[in-house]
Amino acid sequence: MKSNTWDNQWPDVETFLAWLDEVLVEFWRVLKPSGSLYLFCGSKLSAETEILIKNRFKVLNHIVWAKPSGAWKRSHKPSLRSFFPATERIIFAEHYGAEGFAKGANGYATKCNQLKQEVFKPLINYFKNARTALNISAKEINEATSSQMCSHWFSSSQWKLPTEKQYKQLQKLFSLRGDELSRTHGGLVKERAELLNKYEHLLLEYQDLKKQYDYLRRPFGVTSEVPYTDVWVYPPVQYYPGKHPCEKPADLLDHVILTSSKEGQLVLDAFMGSGSTGKQCLKLNRKFIGVEMEEATFKNTIVGFN
Ligand SMILES: C[S@@+](CC[C@H](N)C(=O)[O-])C[C@H]1O[C@@H](n2cnc3c(N)ncnc32)[C@H](O)[C@@H]1O
The missing domain is CATH 3.40.50.150 (Vaccinia Virus protein VP39)
Structure with missing residues (x-):
């Protein structure tokens, strides 16, 4: 007190x-x-x-x-x-529930699903059709590739492109299953390089969406150069008559502002006092709203902003 x-x-x-x-x-x-x-x-x-x-x-x-x-x-x-x-x-x-909200706010979760189902659809279908046409079981696929990746390559859940080696193993398995049928009805005849090209292009679309999502999430950015643990050491602001008694140190406020906001975003200090938060916000290109109850303090603070 x-x-x-x-x-x-x-x-x-x-x-x-x-x-x-x-x-x-x-x-x-x-x-x-x-x-x-x-x-x-x-x-x-x-x-x-x-x-x-x-x-x-x-x-x-x-x-x-x-x-x-x-x-x-x-x-x-x-x-x-x-x-x-x-x-x-x-x-x-x-x-x-902030994290879930960010996902919901830009329709991230829905868009991700759509992306898998719509954007990756041609690739997913290519693999899926080949498998259905030749009636190859998950067990055969996993055995041929010594992996448990069948559900990744042949369905829309967590879809992934097989590695070069795995793709060759899959091609071999598919062509063994009914030679002519394999070629005409969904064998894996396309070369991986061709699929890779398409995949990389689609991946960019996916990364764009990820960026949008990251933008909507609560910002939080620390480095080894700043306090990244929950113990912060900052010297308090030296008090002298005429100075606000609770002014927070500028470097502490910079740390808070830089960690938890992006340029152009809005910061509120509902107990503005000396206006220290506002001053650092302006320096760091953030918008600022301040509230101060004491008229004299407020007038003093406003002078400091000019
Ligand atoms: C702890 S100081 C704020 C220090 C400020 N962050 C700084 O660095 O200078 C609290 C300030 O909130 C103001 N205050 C207290 N109750 C308030 C209220 N209900 N509404 C607005 N301001 C209030 C006080 O006048 C005082 O200037």
Whole structure:
């Protein structure tokens, strides 16, 4: 708790949690299916806060923001009755069922099926017709190729092109089964190179769809250069009179914004304070909406944006 009025609006913890739950309802309403929620809280109430969030969102991480410096260095250690809370917690969450929603939103699952059935249809049919015409069993196919791939090559589920070696084995099996019949009624007479050409072309269409799907999924991109575990170490912003007391460090905000959004996407900070999130959003080409209750703070913040 800070000494500011906004941080002392609640008579007790229960009232605070009831208020927070109302806020979460609104976050739930405005968060996109592919959106991410980062909620900062002190370590003391982090358990209660996480439980509240869990009721409405899928919690992905309870991030510990460890501050390498702070007022705790000046604390009178012998007077401490418990360990000094030198961390803030960041609860990172998404909508329940977000992944499924992304699949449904662009019709990904349906399109995938269509793709298998429509786009790959000529290839699937080529293999299927040959097999039906010659009445070759799955067991014979698997034995001839020393594999369990029959269902991949001869049906639309997880369709795959056989390897060169397997294709030759299949050709041999099919031509052994009724020579003339094989040639005229569906033997595997086409060469694999010809099929491969077609397959690669179709694969591109499939990859395009995959790209669309990746675009609709919740962005999440980390590298070994940034914190990719749930422990983050960022020095807090140094406070001085006139400065917002809770300003978040710019590099921490950059990390959040870059990890969980793409250029041009929209970020909301419903407790804007100093406007630090907004400033980093503008720098990183994200759109920004900020909400601030205190008029004086808001006016100060707006100046900082210009
Ligand atoms: C923890 S600070 C935000 C710090 C901010 N993210 C930054 O980096 O500067 C919380 C801010 O939310 C504002 N606030 C508190 N309750 C609010 C409410 N119900 N609606 C809008 N703003 C509120 C406070 O005035 C305060 O500036």
